[in-house]
Amino acid sequence: MNETSLTPRWWNPAGRALWVTAVALVLASWWAAATFAPVEAQMGPVQKIVYVHVPSAIVTLIAFGLTFAASIAYLTTKQWRWDAIAASSCELGMVFATVVLISGPLWARSAWNTWWTWEPRLTSFLILWILYAGYHVVRSSIRSASRRTISSVLGIILFVNLPIVWKSVEWWRGSLHPRSVTMTGEMRETLLLSMAAWIVFFAAAMVSRLRLEWIREAALERA
């Protein structure tokens, strides 16, 4: 099968360019985190986890937000492309959410002297992770034509949890997470670079993941 005919002509060059940019930015952000950003006085080098943890959390919210938007678009237009975008974005969102859940306890052990505590944002984020894992279980267990509609409905319903995670530190007392992260100088610049790097990384991964969906759809049409 000639797969290049299945996706738009600009797809592969655009994907390659995005991957090159993403890898360069991620390497630059790691370099900045290791050498450019100063070592935090209280926590020491462990604080540098923030340059992975916070960008991953932001990308998770972007990914699940995209799933929500694409799910609405699918229910409105019934075009399979929107469902493909929703599912791909949700899959990548899960990867980044897992990074958040792994890097969080590593930070917590050093900052709060415990791997896990039932704190509002930790708890709400874990619930978010379980729910979106459920999205994939449900999606993979449906083989009928209703798969796309059910997944889209779920993509919309689960989005309700995102504002809860975002606002949990304000709505509930006893939160250990800060209400906002205030950084200055090199730390702030490194964090912004890391965010940009992981957002571009997400975009590159989305393009590659969507290409698979395009190929799968074309194969199904030909079958």
Next chain:
Amino acid sequence: MILIDVIRKDLRLHARDARFLATLLLFSASCVLILSVAFGPSFQDPAREAAATLWAALFFAGVLGLTRSLELEGESGGGDAVRLSGADPYAIFLGKTIANFLLLAGVFVFVLPIASVFFDVGDLEALPGVLGVAALTLLGYAAWGTLFAALARGLKARELLLSVLLFPSLVPLWIGAVKCTHALWSGGSIEPVGDWIKVIAVADVVGLALAAFLYEYIQEASE
């Protein structure tokens, strides 16, 4: 009126299935018994432990009730008949929600005195408040439960999927119900946990509002 017809249909199906209802009540009583034994024999904070036990038993029993509703509808073909009648999907949803609410309320009325006796908590003064909290919580449970049960219709291992998706979604309701019941049983005033009443009310409204937009698509997918 379709709303009344759906409620009557669902309640009649449950009434014909007396053996399941008896098992459901026994299951909920067993949950209370097991947890009271686990917490006892001397309770550290009886009001808190009783509130947690009461709502845990109710939430577990609720999933069984919701799953059985789905099975009964499938076996009798009543659900297909209602859908084919061309009735307003939201009216069908509301009818099913009210029927599920009544089923859950029945379980609550059965479990409440058992939990009160086992943990030696609660008095008549606190009863109206507890019933009010229960009404608000069970309305949300019924709304979200009906929505997810409709999504899980036709899926393999739907009991598991329902638990995986429903329990995490209901966490705000569950925590709110436990906090409010605890406050009423320990001090008599609900004021310190007044924010949780708002959380429960918002969860109710969000569940009912989401269904207004999405239930039509869920029905369409199950046709």
